[in-house]
Amino acid sequence: MSATDEFLTANARYAESFDKGDKPMPPARQVAVVACMDARIETGRLLGLEEGDAHVIRNAGGVVTDDVIRSLAISQRLLGTREIVLIHHTDCGMLTFKDDAVKADIEADTGLRPPFALEAFADPAEDVKQSMRRIANSPFVPHKDAIRGFVYHVENGQLKEVHP
Amino acid sequence: MSATDEFLTANARYAESFDKGDKPMPPARQVAVVACMDARIETGRLLGLEEGDAHVIRNAGGVVTDDVIRSLAISQRLLGTREIVLIHHTDCGMLTFKDDAVKADIEADTGLRPPFALEAFADPAEDVKQSMRRIANSPFVPHKDAIRGFVYHVENGQLKEVHP
Numbered sequence: 001m002s003a004t005d006e007f008l009t010a011n012a013r014y015a016e017s018f019d020k021g022d023k024p025m026p027p028a029r030q031v032a033v034v035a036c037m038d039a040r041i042e043t044g045r046l047l048g049l050e051e052g053d054a055h056v057i058r059n060a061g062g063v064v065t066d067d068v069i070r071s072l073a074i075s076q077r078l079l080g081t082r083e084i085v086l087i088h089h090t091d092c093g094m095l096t097f098k099d100d101a102v103k104a105d106i107e108a109d110t111g112l113r114p115p116f117a118l119e120a121f122a123d124p125a126e127d128v129k130q131s132m133r134r135i136a137n138s139p140f141v142p143h144k145d146a147i148r149g150f151v152y153h154v155e156n157g158q159l160k161e162v163h164p
Numbered sequence: 165m166s167a168t169d170e171f172l173t174a175n176a177r178y179a180e181s182f183d184k185g186d187k188p189m190p191p192a193r194q195v196a197v198v199a200c201m202d203a204r205i206e207t208g209r210l211l212g213l214e215e216g217d218a219h220v221i222r223n224a225g226g227v228v229t230d231d232v233i234r235s236l237a238i239s240q241r242l243l244g245t246r247e248i249v250l251i252h253h254t255d256c257g258m259l260t261f262k263d264d265a266v267k268a269d270i271e272a273d274t275g276l277r278p279p280f281a282l283e284a285f286a287d288p289a290e291d292v293k294q295s296m297r298r299i300a301n302s303p304f305v306p307h308k309d310a311i312r313g314f315v316y317h318v319e320n321g322q323l324k325e326v327h328p
Contacts, residue, residue: 002247002310003194003218003247003249004195004247004312006193006212007195007211007212007249008323008325009212010210010211010212011210011211011212011321011322011323012322013212014209014210014212014321015320015321015322018320018321018322020204020321021318021319021320021321023203023204023318025202025203025204025255025260026203028203029167029170030167031167031171032201037196037219037220037221037235037239038189038219039187039189039190039191039192039215039216039217039219039220040184040187040189040215040216041215041220042208042213042215043207043208043220044206044207044208045178045208045215046175046178047171047174047175048171048173048174048175048178049206050206051203051204051206052203052204053167053203054203055202055203056201056203056207056222057201057222057223057224058220058221058223059221059223059231059232059235060221060234060238060239065231065234066231067223067229067230067231067232067280068223069280070223070224070229070278070280070281070282070283071201071223071224073270073278073282074224074266074282075201075224077266077269077270078257078260078261078266079257083166083167083168085167085168085171091189093189093238093242093243094238096189096242097242102238102241102242105241106237106241106304110303111303114234114237114304116230116231116234117234118234118237118238119234139274139275139276140270140274140276140278142273146166146168148168154185154187155185156179156182156185157175157178157179157182157184157185158175158176158179158182159171159172159175161172
């Protein structure tokens with residue numbers, strides 16, 4: 001049985017007792033979370049999110065890319081969020097490689113060098129600050145007065161705040 | 165109290181009983197999920213995910229953008245995932261606007277027209293197929309033989325498969 005089939009079995013159980021079908025589209029707590037895709041980060045549990053509470057944007061690293069700016073622009077302009085929470089974490093995959101080396105590997109395998117940055121970084125807290133500066137520098141995110149950044153510790157479950 | 169401060173209170177409770185500090189970096193179930201950022205989508209609960217199980221990539225719409233390709237390339241090449249699960253959903257914010265209108269609004273407010281697509285779409289199932297085709301067309305995602313797409317129904321909690 002594939003993981004996807006296991007997901008469908010779990011979803012059937014979830015839907016059986018589902019009682020949240022009347023939640024509105026705009027996030028109740030008016031916040032957008034930007035976090036790494038890492039499998040150990042279970043955003044709902046570690047932040048205490050209920051269905052309907054917050055937008056959750058995730059990618060490799062939790063870095064603020066143009067696609068995150070797109071998502072934040074839609075989140076704030078069209079769906080009313082006002083706070084942003086950035087979450088990087090310890091033991092991140094992005095700490096284990098350098099862009100140039102992976103680009104060279106990809107080029108060796110495919111013949112094509114990727115036309116995008118891989119976004120590897122050397123320190124999660126420093127990269128949270130980089131992400132904060134990218135938002136500060138973007139004209140497309142209208143509300144910037146409630147942005148906070150954290151490093152999540154996969155070894156003990158704790159969020160630690162990064163002060164810019 | 166801000167939503168962010170409430171998250172920190174919830175996180176302190178989560179960390180108190182945390183017993184998952186020894187999970188490895190590669191996802192145990194070797195799958196990457198690509199889902200919309202919508203607040204009503206609680207990926208962990210609706211798929212039955214435990215900490216360590218799966219990469220979770222999310223943006224506005226759950227659309228496959230270049231940043232999702234970047235994340236999938238890292239997920240598969242460096243962290244061993246082999247399945248991809250795409251999740252769009254009913255009552256999505258991306259159904260409520262057109263790119264041109266939002267771009268014009270942003271230009272009116274900021275003086276700048278965004279140099280990226282907003283990625284609005286008219287039908288979630290059709291856009292799941294679009295996302296499948298974008299992955300099929302990308303040279304940077306090496307493993308493409310286990311890609312499945314779904315529309316999540318926010319009104320009843322059910323995933324319904326999209327057959328390409």
